Amino acid sequence: xxxxxxxxxxxxxxxxxxxxxxxxxxxxxxxxxxxxxxxxxxxxxxxxxxxxxxxxxxxxxxxxxxxxxxxxxxxxxxxxxxx
Numbered sequence: 889x890x891x892x893x894x895x896x897x898x899x900x901x902x903x904x905x906x907x908x909x910x911x912x913x914x915x916x917x918x919x920x921x922x923x924x925x926x927x928x929x930x931x932x933x934x935x936x937x938x939x940x941x942x943x944x945x946x947x948x949x950x951x952x953x954x955x956x957x958x959x960x961x962x963x964x965x966x967x968x969x970x971x
Contacts, residue, residue: 891918894961895954897947906947908958917958921945 891909900906909918924932924944932944947955 889913892961894958895951897951898954899948899950906945906951908951908954910958910962915962917962919945919947921947 889911890913891911894908894910896905896907904922906919906921908920910916911918922945924946928946929938929944932938938944
């Protein structure tokens, strides 16, 4: 499996570094973020169940451009149904 690195939290100091990759073979976005606290997890469960195989993570707003790039790279205009 090869991951394509998209970006890392621009304010990272070397630790606690949320990041984003694309897995083109599996057609998935891979996200590293801060593990959500129990209260946040409980709130997300109100909208969507959280199986053991999944996790809730947090990313700072300053990573919005990195997330946009990942999504744009994953779904070019000719393949995207939302453009």
